[in-house]
């Protein structure tokens with residue numbers, strides 16, 4: 001085993017000063033790694049506003065994704081919340097252990113959150129200034145696997161925020177918008193300019209609040225997410241064509257339907273599913289709301305049995 005690097009103890013970190021952060025990282029023998037989407041939020045007003053937007057119940061555990069050097073972790077712990085922090089960078093993890101390791105309310109889950117989250121006990125709140133390279137994949141994975149939070153407050157690139165909050169008919173509306181709306185009401189918060197981060201990114205970010213929906217139109221059937229992706233695959237095509245292709249290539253060819261169902265039946269199932277969903281078939285995915293996708297998925301699932 002390699003010996004632990006000799007580094008000075010962590011004390012009184014000023015999270016608002018670029019020069020102090022730089023000096024600290026240097027002394028600790030740490031660098032900022034682009035591959036981990038490391039951009040510290042150095043604007044204290046924005047950090048406070050994000051934490052306040054979480055409106056967490058006292059004593060409720062909060063999952064924090066990507067705590068970095070703990071700028072928000074410390075504030076959450078000061079407010080008395082138990083924190084489960086997911087951090088991939090071993091150097092940052094060392095600093096976090098040194099800063100907060102003695103607190104009984106602090107749990108550090110070291111490693112890639114995409115791999116570590118599924119084995120952790122569920123919580124009601126999630127806070128994350130998400131690394132840009134995993135933000136969308138992490139949210140999609142959690143929603144699809146039904147790891148749902150009462151409330152999430154996220155910082156993501158503005159372009160991702162626009163997709164998450166997009167409504168049918170808008171240019172940003174995508175399968176990811178439908179996925180987010182299948183579980184959450186997506187509420188845009190403040191736009192966060194590059195100057196609020198160190199290092200300064202080239203693009204703006206945005207805070208988002210995701211409130212768990214209580215009005216979702218029934219449980220999403222198992223095929224829901226693959227059907228939505230498939231209908232958006234050629235977003236300009238009429239849904240009847242995409243739907244027929246989905247039924248044939250995904251449901252029938254992969255053996256998810258009864259064995260006596262063949263290619264010709266895909267057309268019939270598509271027609272019947274559209275009728276049951278009160279759709280004509282000439283609509284485009286980019287104009288359909290959540291209810292239409294759920295209804296189609298339920299009809300296709302029932303008809304393929």
Ligand code: SAM
Pocket residue numbers: 036037038039040041042065066067068069070071072086087088089092111112113114129130131132134
């Ligand atoms: N929360 C800090 C802040 O706001 O200043 C840092 C946010 S920085 C945008 C993203 C953080 O996520 C970094 O600490 C980075 O090391 C961590 N990270 C990146 N990829 C990760 C992954 N796959 N699993 C866990 N943490 C990750």
